[in-house]
Amino acid sequence: MNDAPPPYDVIVVGGGVNGAGIARDAAGRGARVLLLEAGDLAQGTSSKSTKLIHGGLRYLEHYEFGLVREALKEREILWGIAPHIIRPLRFVLPYRDGLRPRWLLRLGLFLYDHIGGRKKLPATRSIDLRRHTAGAALQPQYLRGFEYSDGWVDDARLVALNARDAADRGARVRTRTHAEMLRCEDGLWIVDARDDQGQHYRFAGRSVVNAAGPAVLDLLKRADAEPDHQMRLVRGSHIVVHRLFEHDYAYFFQLPDGRIFFAIPYERDFTLIGTTDQDHDGPASEAKASDEEIAYLCEGASLYFRTPVTPADVVWTYSGVRPLIEDGSGKPEAATRGYRIDLDMEEGAPLLTIYGGKITSYRHVAEAAVDELADHIPALSGKHWTAKAPLPGGDFPVTGVAALKAEYKLAHPFLTAATVDRIVRAYGTDARRWLGDATGWDALGGEIAHGLSVAELRWMVTHEWARQPDDILWRRSKLGLYFTPEEAARLAEHTERLVAEARLADPEFFEGRINN
Secondary structure, eight states: OOOOOOOBSEEEEOOSHHHHHHHHHHHHTTOOEEEEOSSSTTOSGGGSSOOEEOOOGGGGGGTOHHHHHHHHHHHHHHHHHOTTTEEEEEEEEEOOTTSSOHHHHHHHHHHHHHSSOOOSSOOOEEEETTTSGGGGGBOTTOOEEEEEEEEEEOHHHHHHHHHHHHHHTTOEEEOSEEEEEEEEETTEEEEEEEETTSOEEEEEESOEEEOOGGGHHHHHHHTTOOOSSOEEEEEEEEEEEEOSOSSSOEEEEEOTTSOEEEEEEETTTEEEEEOOOEEOOSOGGGOOOOHHHHHHHHHHHHTTBSSOOOGGGEEEEEEEEEEEEOOOOSSGGGSOOOEEEEEEOTTSSOEEEEEEOOGGGHHHHHHHHHHHHHTTOTTOOOOOOTTTSOOTTOOSOTTOHHHHHHHHHHHOTTSOHHHHHHHHHHHGGGHHHHHTTOOSGGGGTOEEETTEEHHHHHHHHHHHOOOSHHIIIIIIOOGGGTOOHHHHHHHHHHHHHHHHHHHHHOHHHHHOOTTO
16 A cells, blocks of 8 residues: 655745745645755845846836836735835936936836836936935935836745745745756656755655756756756845935936946845846855955945945945846846746656746746646646735735834834834734734843844744744844844854754654655
């Protein structure tokens, strides 16, 4: 008698935004889903973006109207399902003599306002920087400009919450589990995997989704499959400096070489500046900002801000490797940000591969990918649903952030305004589940540092797959900007203890079972 569990309907390899989004969509349509990630959720490209939900204004000049239209349509959809981790952001674009003419900027922004079905976000307007709040931080030669709308996202939490929702709908999520080999036998995909403890596993599935991002071609090799596209790996580096301005506007700057970059309010006390576009050689995990990239971003910012920005001002850098489809573009910044979904049936069972894409389009990509599989996987019989179902903690109106902050501050007066703001922006209504009726830090197990409690850390471990201090400091939050080495060491001790406790309480959540 064979008592092995039935195969998964869909095995998703890759715990970035596309993989987590596909796992969520497929689980919500009724499929039995497994999500495998070799590291932590969003450990790669998906936590190293410019943190924008945007259409990509600069892509208009590359005539990528379809890509921009699709992304613009997604802005308000994503805001609606995740108003805690996504918020509107107004951008100021100063006009600079000698670069793109004013009429061209105005035309581009007119298209940006009208081709994507904008409903709630305010429209573009011309501004006088001598009178505008955002003008005070700029050098005096910048007199005119434009103000337009886009959105901000906590990219790493977007991935974690998609995985959470997938798990809540029955999916199995295994982080730190590397898919080593894939083969098709008797109409099923067999995936041999190994976790970071050296344990080996074998999973069977009716289909496999390759959402490995920069490693997409490598995974195809492990499946003995031929790629339909070649990839171009492009590194985007960012720098973080102490706050350069006191208002909440972001900036869109043009550079004399034709490129653009952003300067964005970041984590209350900082400014995020980026990004570069450099062809990348070597493993994506080893990407880091070069001295040249740091200098380039500092020099660009210094062309606009009254206060010069130097490499000595940089408190943190990060670099993400974007897996772009090779389209023959000469410059990295001109390479398409579009995506391709390819379904391979040559082995007898579906192998679906995601090439390229950008974070704003992830939900649409996931929906289209699951649609492709639905013709071959009977369990995927459900209708489209992800455009209206809130992500965990996002079940409140887009106008409800202030009310939620007021609720938490009234119920938990010991929390500072900064901590309340961070909690609401990370967890939304889910924070009620671990805050409980606490009226002091003791009720939350104590404060580790900078408003992070043991109760919140336990939530990250038991509900968000956090396993190591970096998962907490740089992906579930950005508290790494504040933690000292001594505080980080204390966090590591708490994390190790809570992970051990959680593993004892629910071994299956951590370890999984062979063929399951």
